Amino acid sequence: xxxxxxxxxxxxxxxxxxxxxxxxxxxxxxxxxxxxxxxxxxxxxxxxxxxxxxxxxxxxxxxxxxxxxxxxxxxxxxxxxxxxxxxxxxxxxxxxxxxxxxxxxxxxxxxxxxxxxxxxxxxxxxxxxxxxxxxxxxxxxxxxxxxxxxxxxxxxxxxxxxxxxxxxxxxxxxxxxxxxxxxxxxxxxxxxxxxxxxxxxxxxxxxxxxxxxxxxxxxxxxxxxxxxxxxxxxxxxxxxxxxxxxxxxxxxxxxxxxxxxxxxxxxxxxxxxxxxxxxxxxxxxxxxxxxxxxxxxxxxxxxxxxxxxxxxxxxxxxxxxxxxxxxxxxxxxxxxxxxxxxxxxxxxxxxxxxxxxxxxxxxxxxxxxxxxxxxxxxxxxxxxxxxxxxxxxxxxxxxxxxxxxxxxxxxxxxxxxxxxxxxxxxxxxxxxxxxxxxxxxxxxxxxxxxxxxxxxxxxxxxxxxxxxxxxxxxxxxxxxxxxxxxxx
Numbered sequence: 293x294x295x296x297x298x299x300x301x302x303x304x305x306x307x308x309x310x311x312x313x314x315x316x317x318x319x320x321x322x323x324x325x326x327x328x329x330x331x332x333x334x335x336x337x338x339x340x341x342x343x344x345x346x347x348x349x350x351x352x353x354x355x356x357x358x359x360x361x362x363x364x365x366x367x368x369x370x371x372x373x374x375x376x377x378x379x380x381x382x383x384x385x386x387x388x389x390x391x392x393x394x395x396x397x398x399x400x401x402x403x404x405x406x407x408x409x410x411x412x413x414x415x416x417x418x419x420x421x422x423x424x425x426x427x428x429x430x431x432x433x434x435x436x437x438x439x440x441x442x443x444x445x446x447x448x449x450x451x452x453x454x455x456x457x458x459x460x461x462x463x464x465x466x467x468x469x470x471x472x473x474x475x476x477x478x479x480x481x482x483x484x485x486x487x488x489x490x491x492x493x494x495x496x497x498x499x500x501x502x503x504x505x506x507x508x509x510x511x512x513x514x515x516x517x518x519x520x521x522x523x524x525x526x527x528x529x530x531x532x533x534x535x536x537x538x539x540x541x542x543x544x545x546x547x548x549x550x551x552x553x554x555x556x557x558x559x560x561x562x563x564x565x566x567x568x569x570x571x572x573x574x575x576x577x578x579x580x581x582x583x584x585x586x587x588x589x590x591x592x593x594x595x596x597x598x599x600x601x602x603x604x605x606x607x608x609x610x611x612x613x614x615x616x617x618x619x620x621x622x623x624x625x626x627x628x629x630x631x632x633x634x635x636x637x638x639x640x641x642x643x644x645x646x647x648x649x650x651x652x653x654x655x656x657x658x659x660x661x662x663x664x665x666x667x668x669x670x671x672x673x674x675x676x677x678x679x680x681x682x683x684x685x686x687x688x689x690x691x692x693x694x695x696x697x698x699x700x701x702x703x704x705x706x707x708x709x710x711x712x713x714x715x716x717x718x719x720x721x722x723x724x725x726x727x728x729x730x731x732x733x734x735x736x737x738x739x740x741x742x743x744x745x746x747x748x749x750x751x752x753x754x755x756x757x758x759x760x761x762x763x764x765x766x767x768x769x770x771x772x773x774x775x776x777x778x779x780x
Contacts, residue, residue, distance in 0.1 A: 298368075299545040300700030300748045305364035305379075307341070307744065309386070309404075311353050319343065319361070326363060326742040328382075328406075330707045331754075332494045332511075333736065335414075335474055339363075339384055339406035346399040350389075359386040361406055365742060367703040367749070380499060380703055381447065385409040408497060413439050414470040423463045424670055427481040428456040428505060430463060431474065431495070439470050441503070451502035454510055456481040456493065462670035479683065480673050483507045488599050491683035498706035499740060508686060511708050511734060512602045512758065518705055521712040521731070522697070524549045550750065551698040552715055558608065558692050560640070567647025568688035569610070569640040571681050574648060579655040588681035591641040594759075602710070602758040603730050607693055609765055610641045647684075651675040690736060693757040697733075701742065701749030709735050713755065730761035 307319040307326070319341065328339040341361065349355070366379045384406035393401040417438060423430045432453055435441045441449060465473055474495055481493040492508040510516065563569055573586040591610040594601065616635035622628060637643075653674045697713060705711065712731045733755035742749035 298748065299548060300750055301368040302701050302742055302747055302749045303366045303368065304742070304744045304747060305366070306362065307364075308362050309349075309353075309355075309359050310362075311355065311359045313354075315353055317349055317353055319349075320744055322347065322349070323744045326365075326740070326744065326749075328363075328499055328740040328742075329737070330496065330498050330740075331737040332496045332506075332707050335471075335495050335497065336408035336411040337382070337384070337497050337499060338408075341404040341406065343402055343404060344399050345402065346397075350392075350400060350402065355386070355389060355404075357387050357389060360384065360409065361386060361404065365703075367701045381445075382499065383409065383445070383448075385412060387412075410439060410441065410444065411471070414474065416469070418467050418469050419465045419473065420467045421465055423465060425461065426456050426459045427461055427463070427477045428454065429459075430461065431477045431481075431505065434470060434473060435503070444502075447500075447502065448497075449502050450504075451498065452504040452506055454483075454493070454506050457484045458482070458671065460670050462672055480679075482677075482679050483509060486598055488512070488601055489593075489682040489686040490677065490679035492686055494708070496707060498708070499738075500703055501706055504708060506708055508690075508758075509600065512710055513600065514710070516709050517732075518709050518711045520547050521714065522547045522549050522699055523714040524552075524716060546700055546702070549697055549699055549713065549715070551696075552713075553696050555694040555696050555754070556692065559688075560608070563688050563692065564640065564643075564646050566684060566688050567649075567681065568685045569608075569646070570642060570644045571647040571649065571684065572644045573651065573675065573678070573681055575651045575653045575675055577653050577655055584676065586676075586678050586681065587644050588678050588685065589641050589644075590685055591639075593682065593685070602734060603732060603761045605760045605763045607689070607757065607760060607764075608640065611639050612765070613637065613639050649680065651680075689758050690734070690756050694736075695733065695755050695757075697753045697755055699751050699753070701740065701751055705735065705738070705751070705753075707735050707738050711735055711753075711755065727762050727767050728760045728764060729757070733757060 304320060307323050309317045309319055311317075322344050323341050324344055325342040326339065327342075328337060330337055343349075361384045362382070363384070364379070364381045385408070386404050387407050388405035389402055390405065391401070391403045419434070419438060423434070425433075432450070435450070468476070478493055478495050480491065482490050483492050484490065487507055487509040489508060493505060494508070495503070495505050497503050567588070569590045571588045573588070575584045575586070576582070590606065593599065594604075594606050594610075614637045615633055616637075617631040618634050620630040620632060622630070653676060695713075695715065697715070710732055713733050714731055735753050735755050737754035739752040740749065741752065
């Protein structure tokens with residue numbers, strides 16, 4: 293470990309702006325803060341530069357929202373184990389200038405808002421044509437050819453691309469922008485029966501990789517886990533090195549959790565209203581005059597073999613009717629509380645009437661045949677399974693148990709990774725083990741914060757628990773937590 297190591301230390305190689313006239317401006321000395329945002333729910337990176345301009349750059353170089361900014365930096369990590377070529381080199385498009393402040397000591401303050409340049413291509417270019425193949429292949433070819441992703445720098449191109457089913461889809465694109473096409477395919481692409489949720493695809497861009505088209509199943513499979521464990525307490529690296537097992541992660545100042553907060557822990561009102569626990573899809577075929585009802589049960593989803601959830605068990609009680617109890621205060625200290633049952637509701641996953649969706653599915657809607665056929669070479673997007681209901685449930689699951697965690701700046705982590713976090717959980721004793729929590733969290737959002745003048749930075753991560761490590765119905769904290777000592 294370097295004696296001079298500072299957690300979150302970064303090396304700023306350059307911050308340059310180029311206007312439409314080809315003028316190159318060095319912003320490194322006047323940039324107070326860099327903010328870069330990535331998320332599995334957003335297709336493209338965004339960012340901000342906070343500028344303290346005492347050189348008249350804004351006026352002299354006619355900054356109008358058509359400029360490009362290139363940012364190059366590296367994060368210093370603590371150990372060789374954590375080292376690697378994870379330098380950041382990213383080109384952004386300036387699209388807005390805001391928060392212009394009156395000059396103080398002849399210095400103007402303002403914010404340059406940044407976005408991935410290809411986003412503008414995707415919202416400007418429209419497509420009117422028939423597309424065939426899997427949704428995965430349709431989207432890939434559209435981005436490579438129509439959006440010209442092939443021209444991107446190598447470190448910002450397609451990083452990971454997952455195949456979807458079926459392979460013989462047919463899609464009519466009715467003058468949609470490429471951005472609208474992306475939204476449609478992400479919402480409707482089917483990963484297959486082996487996935488945790490059938491319609492579980494995400495299209496997003498990462499700072500140190502590129503563009504990904506990835507299922508939730510792949511994110512939580514273990515193949516994309518970050519091997520370093522983060523803890524609230526900094527530990528001595530030399531001591532840890534002597535005492536740790538061969539499979540235990542290294543730790544130290546660079547793996548310290550600087551701050552955390554519980555953003556949300558459950559929202560059953562939102563979940564019930566959205567049909568996240570139980571719902572129904574009613575489809576109607578006006579050609580054949582056929583109706584079909586499809587039921588979704590979150591409890592059954594967790595019971596299906598081969599479906600690998602993040603930790604394995606639902607985040608709430610399922611399959612049990614919810615009982616409203618009224619507590620009765622004892623008359624003496626020797627008496628226990630008694631409870632009267634005053635009401636009961638169906639189990640959260642058994643009330644399919646919570647939310648009903650309706651869809652029209654005409655037979656051979658996308659077929660170019662002149663007569664009705666039961667089989668066709670290509671099929672349209674027919675809502676004939678629970679995929680739509682499962683995606684709806686998944687979106688609620690990825691927002692119900694959310695945490696915000698701040699760690700020193702790093703350039704080896706991205707959204708879509710699973711990370712090990714030792715978070716304070718309100719345990720009874722410091723030696724207690726949280727049986728419900730296996731410390732595995734999915735990173736859904738990262739806010740990279742870099743201060744060029746201090747050469748330091750942080751990462752603010754939004755992480756989620758999609759499931760518990762144990763069945764909450766079978767866990768008694770007072771009995772099962774190691775270290776609990778009941779009073780005599």
